[in-house]
Amino acid sequence: MSASNNKVKVYLRLKPIRSGGKKSYEIVDDKRIHVHRCGNDLQKSYVNNQIRDWEFTLNGIKENVSQTEIYDDVARPVVLQAMKGYNATILAYGQTGAGKTYTMTGATESYRQRGLIPRSLSEIFKAIDQSIDQNTTIRISYVEIYNESFFDLLSTVSDVSEYERQNLHVTEEVDGSCYIKGLSDHIVNNEEEALNLLFEGETNRAISSHVLNKNSSRSHCIFTIYLQTHSRTQSDPKYTVSKINFVDLAGSERLRKTKSEGRTQTEAVYINKSLTFLEQTVLSLADKKTHIPYRQSKLTHCLKDSLGGNSNTVMIGNVWSEEEHIEETISTIRFATRMMKVHTVPVRREHEDPTKLVKQMKTEIEHLKRELAMHDTLVNRSHVTYENLSEQQRGEIREQVKNFLSDPQCEIDIVNIRQIKGVFETFRDIYGIMSSEIEKNVEDKFRSRYTLLDKQDAAAIAQAQQAGVPIDDNGDYLVGETDGSGYGIPGASGKPVPSSAVNAKKKESKKKEKRSSPTTKGQQSPETKGRTTEQTPSPDKQPKTSSIAPPPEQEKKEQEPSQNTPVEKPSTPPPRSEAFEEFKKGLGSEINRILSENKDILGAKKRAYTTLARQINLTKSEIDSTKCKLNDMRDERESLGNQVDQNGAPIISEEEYNELNRLKGLKNSYKTDFEELKNLKTEVAYCQKQVDLCRQKLIQGQ
Numbered sequence: 038m039s040a041s042n043n044k045v046k047v048y049l050r051l052k053p054i055r056s057g058g059k060k061s062y063e064i065v066d067d068k069r070i071h072v073h074r075c076g077n078d079l080q081k082s083y084v085n086n087q088i089r090d091w092e093f094t095l096n097g098i099k100e101n102v103s104q105t106e107i108y109d110d111v112a113r114p115v116v117l118q119a120m121k122g123y124n125a126t127i128l129a130y131g132q133t134g135a136g137k138t139y140t141m142t143g144a145t146e147s148y149r150q151r152g153l154i155p156r157s158l159s160e161i162f163k164a165i166d167q168s169i170d171q172n173t174t175i176r177i178s179y180v181e182i183y184n185e186s187f188f189d190l191l192s193t194v195s196d197v198s199e200y201e202r203q204n205l206h207v208t209e210e211v212d213g214s215c216y217i218k219g220l221s222d223h224i225v226n227n228e229e230e231a232l233n234l235l236f237e238g239e240t241n242r243a244i245s246s247h248v249l250n251k252n253s254s255r256s257h258c259i260f261t262i263y264l265q266t267h268s269r270t271q272s273d274p275k276y277t278v279s280k281i282n283f284v285d286l287a288g289s290e291r292l293r294k295t296k297s298e299g300r301t302q303t304e305a306v307y308i309n310k311s312l313t314f315l316e317q318t319v320l321s322l323a324d325k326k327t328h329i330p331y332r333q334s335k336l337t338h339c340l341k342d343s344l345g346g347n348s349n350t351v352m353i354g355n356v357w358s359e360e361e362h363i364e365e366t367i368s369t370i371r372f373a374t375r376m377m378k379v380h381t382v383p384v385r386r387e388h389e390d391p392t393k394l395v396k397q398m399k400t401e402i403e404h405l406k407r408e409l410a411m412h413d414t415l416v417n418r419s420h421v422t423y424e425n426l427s428e429q430q431r432g433e434i435r436e437q438v439k440n441f442l443s444d445p446q447c448e449i450d451i452v453n454i455r456q457i458k459g460v461f462e463t464f465r466d467i468y469g470i471m472s473s474e475i476e477k478n479v480e481d482k483f484r485s486r487y488t489l490l491d492k493q494d495a496a497a498i499a500q501a502q503q504a505g506v507p508i509d510d511n512g513d514y515l516v517g518e519t520d521g522s523g524y525g526i527p528g529a530s531g532k533p534v535p536s537s538a539v540n541a542k543k544k545e546s547k548k549k550e551k552r553s554s555p556t557t558k559g560q561q562s563p564e565t566k567g568r569t570t571e572q573t574p575s576p577d578k579q580p581k582t583s584s585i586a587p588p589p590e591q592e593k594k595e596q597e598p599s600q601n602t603p604v605e606k607p608s609t610p611p612p613r614s615e616a617f618e619e620f621k622k623g624l625g626s627e628i629n630r631i632l633s634e635n636k637d638i639l640g641a642k643k644r645a646y647t648t649l650a651r652q653i654n655l656t657k658s659e660i661d662s663t664k665c666k667l668n669d670m671r672d673e674r675e676s677l678g679n680q681v682d683q684n685g686a687p688i689i690s691e692e693e694y695n696e697l698n699r700l701k702g703l704k705n706s707y708k709t710d711f712e713e714l715k716n717l718k719t720e721v722a723y724c725q726k727q728v729d730l731c732r733q734k735l736i737q738g739q
């Protein structure tokens with residue numbers, strides 16, 4: 038068994054034939070069985086007379102074998118796998134009285150005839166006792182499904198509440214494992230404790246008597262051994278969990294044969310029904326159907342992980358050997374062959390103990406820290422620590438960053454990741470301080486230029502309106518509406534007011550006024566308006582409860598400039614393009630000059646590059662055509678028969694000689710030009726960088 042894709046292994050166990058009984062089969066080899074109808078059957082009406090012989094191949098045919106052999110061949114391999122962390126399921130299926138309980142539990146009165154469960158327990162506890170490096174905890178549960186209801190067979194030895202006892206139901210785990218919620222499980226420390234629980238459960242099982250079995254199980258029973266194996270090494274957080282399900286199914290029975298009546302008959306109906314569901318599930322699994330009807334019955338639902346799940350699953354098909362049971366025998370073997378087609382994917386269920394894991398990681402961190410410290414000492418970095426930064430260290434980093442920002446020559450030495458993070462955090466702090474300072478500066482600048490009106494202050498607003506400041510119904514000062522697409526100063530809500538949203542009539546009348554009297558008091562010239570729109574600060578930088586209006590005196594001065602007094606600065610700066618042009622002529626003239634120079638040089642270099650590239654292409658095509666020509670000459674020469682000198686070299690014509698020389702010259706100039714082109718390319722890139730740099734400086738300087 039392995040963790041790869043597996044198929045369910047199926048064995049057939051034939052119950053020893055009673056004395057005087059007649060067999061209906063021959064064993065072909067240890068895997069094949071030949072079943073045939075005897076002549077007597079032909080008289081009976083219930084057989085299909087057409088088919089009389091069948092041959093089946095299974096994983097093993099067990100006739101007259103001891104309980105030991107069955108354990109060693111069938112159960113032991115999966116039990117050993119379970120001890121390594123793989124789930125296991127052992128199923129006993131077959132006709133009533135065929136020996137399922139005998140196989141699973143054995144004959145309690147005889148030690149030699151003990152079944153797979155006691156033998157498995159024995160093997161497990163022996164392995165636990167012998168293990169030096171592993172510590173395994175064993176828990177046990179025992180449940181029966183009687184008339185389609187779960188019953189905890191160990192509830193008598195546990196303090197399970199009545200509610201839990203009545204409400205056992207199947208739950209699926211994330212990894213696909215299934216368990217019965219509410220079912221009691223019991224830790225056992227040795228084989229004896231485990232066997233006691235097995236016998237306790239056995240006494241609680243539903244048993245009835247009928248013609249074919251005086252102790253017939255009337256329910257499906259699942260005895261489960263849970264194993265949790267930890268390493269004895271304290272630090273190892275890994276542990277495995279697995280379980281072994283021993284499933285003793287109730288036997289299929291023909292009421293005619295068992296002569297069941299009353300309660301036993303009802304039980305038989307339930308048993309046969311749930312076995313039909315089991316068969317349907319197995320059929321769907323064997324046919325790889327997309328929907329598997331696990332939930333049809335309690336049995337298939339709780340065996341979901343054993344049938345086509347993550348378990349190593351084996352099935353023992355128990356059959357009677359006598360010919361009178363040939364129908365049931367064939368039916369059991371058919372089911373067994375279908376079961377053989379069911380795939381399972383056993384997975385080792387390894388987990389990690391979180392407490393141990395944390396402990397292990399802490400130790401690992403300590404080791405790594407020590408290793409780092411040793412490494413730092415070796416490379417003379419003994420001053421480096423890996424603890425959290427102290428206040429003093431943070432102060433030092435702040436100082437380093439300040440120096441770095443103020444002095445372009447200053448560099449910050451990288452020491453470790455924590456210090457880098459500290460540096461970035463300091464940058465972020467400084468950025469935060471700077472941006473709020475900038476915001477404040479902008480606000481102060483506006484305050485120095487404009488008068489802020491409190492929207493609640495009706496008197497101030499009236500005064501402003503008297504002075505000709507356009508204020509809308511909301512008390513907002515109207516600006517930025519030259520083209521209908523700009524945005525105004527935000528209203529009290531703080532939201533920017535789209536110019537298109539402003540009352541259209543007002544807008545229209547204002548336009549008319551503007552056309553008739555461009556310098557009307559309170560109105561701005563189109564140019565000034567344009568500037569206002571351009572320089573309107575972003576809405577969030579505005580005081581939220583105030584509107585802005587230019588002081589009336591200042592505005593008057595702006596609109597009625599006197600001949601003698603110097604022209605007042607406009608209330609808004611010029612548009613960007615205009616300001617930029619002014620800057621280029623003034624403060625930025627030097628850098629602008631350098632930029633133009635660099636541009637000229639760049640232009641010249643680019644032109645030279647293009648010319649040279651063209652030249653190279655020409656040379657290349659000349660080389661190609663000369664080569665062609667030389668090839669033709671050589672071909673012609675060779676077709677006429679080569680003449681050679683005393684050294685054996687071919688004698689060529691003067692024309693061919695000249696062409697060869699020409700080719701040589703062309704190649705040389707191609708090589709030289711190509712080198713020059715490469716240099717030019719570098720120069721162009723360099724000039725481009727210089728131009729970009731100048732341009733950047735010019736933009737930043739404005």
Ligand SMILES: Nc1ncnc2c1ncn2[C@@H]1O[C@H](COP(=O)(O)OP(=O)(O)OP(=O)(O)O)[C@@H](O)[C@H]1O
Binds near residue numbers: 133136138139140286
């Ligand atoms: N291989 C065997 N060797 C000896 N005795 C056997 C063998 N198989 C079954 N028996 C005996 O046959 C009887 C019926 O067996 P068992 O109770 O195990 O059948 P079963 O399949 O579990 O029936 P049911 O489905 O009705 O519970 C028992 O007395 C048992 O000891």
